[in-house]
Amino acid sequence: MDLDQRTVIHYGIPSTASMIAFDAIQRLLAIGTLDGRIKVIGGGNAESLLVSPKPLPYKNLEFLCNEGFLIAISNENEIQVWDLEHGQIATSLQWEVNITAFSVVSGTFFMYVGDEYGSFSVLRYLPAKEKLLQLPYHIPVNCLIGATDVSVYTCQSIVGVLPQPGTYGNRLLIAYDNGLIILWDASEAQVILVRGYKYSQVKDGGTNELISQEKKEISSLCWAASDGSILGVGYVDGDIMLWDMTSDSSNKDNQVVKLELSSGKKRLPVIVLHWSANSRLPVGNGGQLFIYGGDELGCEEVITILDLECSGFETLRCISRVDLKLNGPFADMMLIPSVDATGDNSSSTLLVLTKPGQLFLYDDITLSALLSHQESKSSVPALKFSLEVPISDPSMTVAKLNLVPAGTNSCLSQVASVMKIDVKTAMGTKWSLAGTVPSRSTFGEVDEVESVYMAGYEDGSFRMWDATFPALSLMFVLEGKDENIQVAGVSASVSALDFCSLTMCFAMGNECGLVRTYKLRGSADETKFHFVTDTKTEVHIIHQGIGPQCTAVFSVLKSPIQTLQFMNSGSKLAVGFECGQVAMLDMKSFSVLFLTNCISGSKSPVISLIQKTLTNIHNLIDNQKQQESTNAGVHADVLFILTKNSNVAVVDSVTGDMVSSYMLDNKESSALALYIIGK
Template sequence: MFLPNEDFQPRDVSTSHLKFSETKQSKKITTTNAELVDSRIYGYHSVPKGSVTLKDLDPRVSVHFGIPSTASILAFDPIQRLLAIGTLDGRIKVIGGDNIEGLLLSSKPLPFKNLQFLENQGFLASVSNENELQVWDLERRCIASNLKWESNITAFSVIYGTHYMYVGDEYGFLSVLKYDAEEGKILQLPYHIPANLITGTDSFFHSCRDFIAQSSICCWCAPTTLVLIVYESGLIILWDVTEDRAVLVRGNTDLQLKNDKVVDSPNEVNYDQFTNTSDPEQEEKEISSLCWASSDGSILAVGYVDGDILLWNLLTSASSKDQRGQRASNNVKLQLSSVDRRLPVIVLHWSGNKFHTDRGGQLFVYGGDEIGSEEVLTILTLDWSSGIESLKCIGRVDLTLNGSFADMILVPNAGAIERSDTSSLFVLSNPGQLHFYDDSCLSALMSQPEKKYSIPAVQYPEVIPTVDPYITVAKLKLIQAEGSFSRAVSETILEAKHTVTAPCSNWPLTGGVPSQLSFAEDNAIKRVYIAGYQDGSVRIWDATFPVLSCTFVIGSEVEGIEVAGTNASVSALDFFSSTLSLAVGNEYGLVRLYRLIGNSDEMSFHLVTEGKREGLIL
């Protein structure tokens, strides 16, 4: 370490520039800008020296680390263990294990309103705000096929384990698509269901407000396949695609409030029961979200614009021969607040009990609370082991969010046999923050009597941290391609190289295949990326391949030795590969000089001031 003088005190004299002076041992490197930057990482075209044209200067980002700041929607493949994150500007980040990240770029910078994997197929389906359906090839990292839909798509669902997709539009039509992997095309099949066929009347759809809000697939029992069709105006239909008929129709006319109870305390039985009514003047309850609350399709949780949550018991009614004759009598309404004006229920997700998946579990709710209240994610623990009519709320937790809510998704634990064995949680918040809560964390939350929590979740393990800690200066350095010094730096960095481990043993993202470039026979280090941080630390990555790997993490302090100003923010740095020397300067004028020697049993430390030099063996 170098200090200006013996009486050095931290002061506002920032080190703004550091530069090693080349010696005779170093060889001058002459390159073009295109040669200095790896075309595989930054998208430059490889062209001979001196023949660069305007067409060749087309830089584009092909590799991106971390969560995009405009992230807005999540999707998860439970078999491949991959997470997809869609953004508001037409990008999709796909994340796997061992620092594997892929970036998919759409030709139009538009938000995605639907995003879903074709599970275990190597494809990802998306729907843009301009109603363009896209199927992405994950291996090739490009759009395999796209299809422009003429009307506004309001519902989209991939049939589990297949290449088939349901599409619902603003006119109430339900269409079936198929992605043909061999031809690389999205095909529209002749099977479609018009709204008047579903409802049995031509006059039902009297305005554009009556459109499909959500669609999902329920495989009731083989070979019968039912598709759930839900309209924004409150109509719920189970349609048998093999028999071309509705087996159940439910709507707002099936509801009439008997009493008012609010889910405010887990020590009370808080629900509303409804009885049958055929009053045609019944006020519409507009649907804003829904999810299955059982694995057999018996219970459906529906969120409404007015803040209510209804649990519909569909199993008994669906088995009835008369689809309109038997009205549901075991519906339950939940309210998160007793005030009149409440937020719409935007998101609903269900996690069933591991051993009794159809008799209770946890309902994750965003919305439904008082307008203007603190932004939280509510987790309700519900039990109806004695029947849905005797439903009990045995626990409630309001999880305080870090940033504004963007999306959430429940993921099954690795090795889970049943899809309903889902107990880990990803929460996406703005700007670009991804938080993970594993099952043990959620269990601890539900076991405490307090109602509101703000707990430290596991954040996404960024390859290059930029915020925590905060990055202040960085450089991409080229390593000399020839000579003994080049071999020395490669051996030193490869010796120290380590893989950034997952933050916890339950981290659910393990999929993906590492880049083949990482296994090249020529494992020489060609580039290093060096970053200095606000806490005084420095990190070094091997930047030879598109997937960077951490090699060194250097703290600002030396154990057992106190030097004033060592924790100050890094303001300048430089690296000289010929001598493996690293210089780091901070905002208080302190300069640290390191020589990288790989793994060693001992390290030497020299403190140099104007008047003395002290050497220590650490």
């Protein structure tokens, strides 16, 4: 009860990511998962993780735009209102039946809900009272279709509820899974028009020929005109219909245009449809339709982009098509408005989520170029979401968080201020999202570095971040290969790290048994580089830039390094190897002080190293009697060593001589770490 264990900081995209939502004003991106988590990404490398009390998949995710709230619906039909400022659920409402359609009325706190029984409801969130209310405005299925000639019993669940653009939420489109489409006027409480059911003739988008159709099941829909005059509908059989939604289109022959992405008999359902108006043309003169699905079963996964031309519904036609190859299995996609230099939304950018947890961005310029060349299949280089703390690309192998004591960080702060400018310039700003999640900029111009986060990677690279604030800020990257260090094995996987804030030095060990030591400097100058082996030492003069400068590479044993630990205020470095040996390195003379086996004859890997100054050290020696009072004040620095097979050894940290050893009575499990409690 006293420990509220929860994740307070999380970096990266969860591997179970399944859907995305976007706040176009605050420029916030939300990513829902299959296990009850929501990742919110904002500007300044700010990332926040929202964790639901129940680890259930989300099936709907939508922002209350520019209000700081996110609406999420779980698979158990719990409607959650997340307060983004406080990172918690403000309120929730358990819906009694299965929710099959959901939509937020843009610019308001109103929400539309459709259920499996064909009923339509309206919700309203009250931020001041933190309440989610179900309003009396509820329309059962028999009222909705009372003005049509369709039997109530043929209507099934609502699959889509879309407010019509330009009507301020007064008119909304309600679609049923059996193909019925109703445009409802909420202010007048009446049906404006009906589409999609018992229609007899449609036009083929490619040939303009009239063809017969029967009712079919709807799987997706979107507005295909910015003024709400055309509706795009995807069906389970792979067809796409573009419906004329103007009230004066009474002639059934001119109400719909059919599009087919494949002529195969078995096609994928049209899972997702999105529309982007052509910003360079007047309203209603065409745009692009983004589609996932509709292709033949078994074909390569692509997103299809159709460039549609329309000077009037009768002239609606497809003028070009591009199939965009995906970088992984499809999870979700959406269009987000791009912002030009004046701050206006000038075009749309395609954002694609693929499994496991990868985000890709395709800008409007790239997509427009593809459509103009009419390339049938294209593999376009997308801008991948670059994680501030990469975990899998490259693969992280070891990481460590170090606190920096006050008064010792002036050099580190100087290095951080210089290095982060270069990193920011190199990273670019295409993925920049504004947001309200706290970052360094939120707290003003604070230069003090209070903690650093370090990570080593499989490719031999190393990264260090300023971890003073929740949003980590990258300070520098060391690549696995360094032209100044011509040593075999230097780019092997990093296996151990440590940092000393007193000397501004850090060390890394790798799988080839090499130890690299660096010193952080605020200026570029010539430095001495030492290459130390078990038999000789070479010294070279090299010129290194601002930031981390390599001071030495130690190659003492050809055994993977398990742990590193700076000691004696950074003047020594203890190294534990997989073969069971421990080396003590002198950081002033860059020499090997001693190399010793922890336990005679033992080959078990070294797990932990801790230095301690002890009084009455002779009390540790096995079978030795209490020393005389004249020796009671003897002090000595010893090194506590833990091996994987649960051996604890104590050695003299100056000479490496054994002081004491103890075998824990635990033969079936492996030791993980050693801590000394107390003074």
